[in-house]
Structure formats: C-alpha cells, structure tokens
Amino acid sequence: METDPLYEKVSAHLADPPSDPVPAWDPVNQPMIRHWCDAMGDELPIYTDAEAARAAGHPDVVAPPASLQAWTMPGLRTRGFQDGTTRAQAELVDAGYAAVVATNCEQTYHRYLTLGDHLYAVSKLESVSTRKQTALGEGYFLTSVTEYRDQHGELVGEMSFRTLWFKPKERA
C-alpha cells in the first residue's frame, strides 16, 4: 500500500491529550440568546419569555439547543481549543490543504441551558481520514469530539464535528 507521510504525521495527533477546558466568555444570557434567535428567525417564546419557559417546565428562559457550540466559540482576538485537532489542522494548512468546510455535526443535549449556566468545553481529535478525492478537491476529514459542562461539572451536551481540509480545485 502507498504510504502517505502527511497522513502519518497528522493522525499521530489522535494520541494527543484533550484540550484544556475552554470557558464560555459569559454565562448563558438573554442578549446572546436574543441575538441568535433574531439571526435564525426563531420566535419560540421559551427563549425570551420567562413565563412561557416556566409554563413549558423550564426554570427560566432557556437557550436554543442548537446554540450549544456558540457559547465557547473563540473571538477575533482570543484563541479557542488547542488540541490534537488544531495541531492537525495547522499541519494540513502548512501542507497546502488550507481550505476548510464543515461536513457533519452531531449534537446531543442532556438538558436545556438556562440563564446563568456557565459552560466550559473540552475537545479532542477523534478521527483522521486517509487522503480523499472530493467534489471540492483533494483533502482529509478531521473529526473532533467536544464535551460541554456547566459550572458544577455536569455534562450538559456533546458534539461530534467533522471538517474537510482541502486543496481547492483550479477553477476553469
């Protein structure tokens, strides 16, 4: 079988330890929830109206489940996770696989997030594909797994996230 030194180098990061915990900038809060709902056109009242949230069995206003990942995203000047995934990404970029698209996202929510929950996340590289030919170009798929916990250490959500790092095809 043909050997692929880049695959060998990148997949070695599967043995890297998980990232240090990345804390959310702020506890789950109404302004960020409202911003999210506005952008997505989501008018479900439990995200902005405490009475509606309580009537649905929640302790207070809750965050849309799909916003889980947003709370610990890096900013313009701050870094996010440093783990096997980010090291693998850097090596792929150095080797010319500099374009990225997300291809799969699987999120499990153990409970709804409510105002005041302060999340932190820990991420780890879970899998590296061999070199693939795709419609976008030649590249490698990286899959990371992330655990989200609240300020008490309770596991509130989990995510598996796959990205393709590729060399863009020359455009005709």
Add this chain to the structure above:
Amino acid sequence: MLPDVGAALPELVVPITPTRIVAGAIASRDYQDVHHDVPAARAKGSPDIFMNILTTNGYVGRYVTDWAGPQARIVKIAIRLGVPNYPGDTMTLTGSVIRSEEDGTVEVAVRGANGLGDHVTGTVMLKGLGQ
C-alpha cells in the same frame, strides 16, 4: 397527540442573502472569512461567501420546534452538509416524522434543499411530545 410516522412538517422557505449569512455567522461567533469576505472566499475556491454550519444547525432546530412547539425538548440534532448556501439562493426546509414512540420520543428527518441540491440532510430527536 403524538404525530404519526410519515406525517409531514410544513415547509419553511429561507431566502439566502449576504445579510442573513453574516447575521448567522456573527450570532454564532464564527469569524471564518469565508462566511463574510467575498475575495477571501474566492481565494479559497468558492464563488461567494456561504452559510456556516452553526447557522444551518440553528435553522434546522428552529424548523423542527416551529412545528413541535414549546413543550418539546430537542435531545439530538445530527446533520450532514452537502452543497453550500450561497447568496441569491433559497433554501426550502422539509421534514417528516420517521419515529413516534408512546413515551413521547419523536424523530424527524429534515432536508434543506437549494438550487444546487441538498444543502443539509439530517435527523432531529425530540422528547416531550403528546404530553
């Protein structure tokens, strides 16, 4: 009332505009240049900016709870992205119930199609329906 397997969700038509793509990227704090910077997107082989996956996920969640209502709890969203959502296109979300259990567990298959094909396909699992 628990929904029947095979029941269709009302469709949702989402016009894809640069403003909507950028609004979603900022609300999800995703500063990857391909979601707001046209020359940067072109340099990476893309004809234009395109919607980020967090926004797609947000629309999929919203689409299902628009139908399921405030009593439902989303317990899982699993999506796969196909063709990108570029400005000027329209994404039409459709869905149908693929599982409906006595205990209120309901699973919905969702598809978001645009002019290029399927932008997103996936499943959303809910609890708390029919209570």
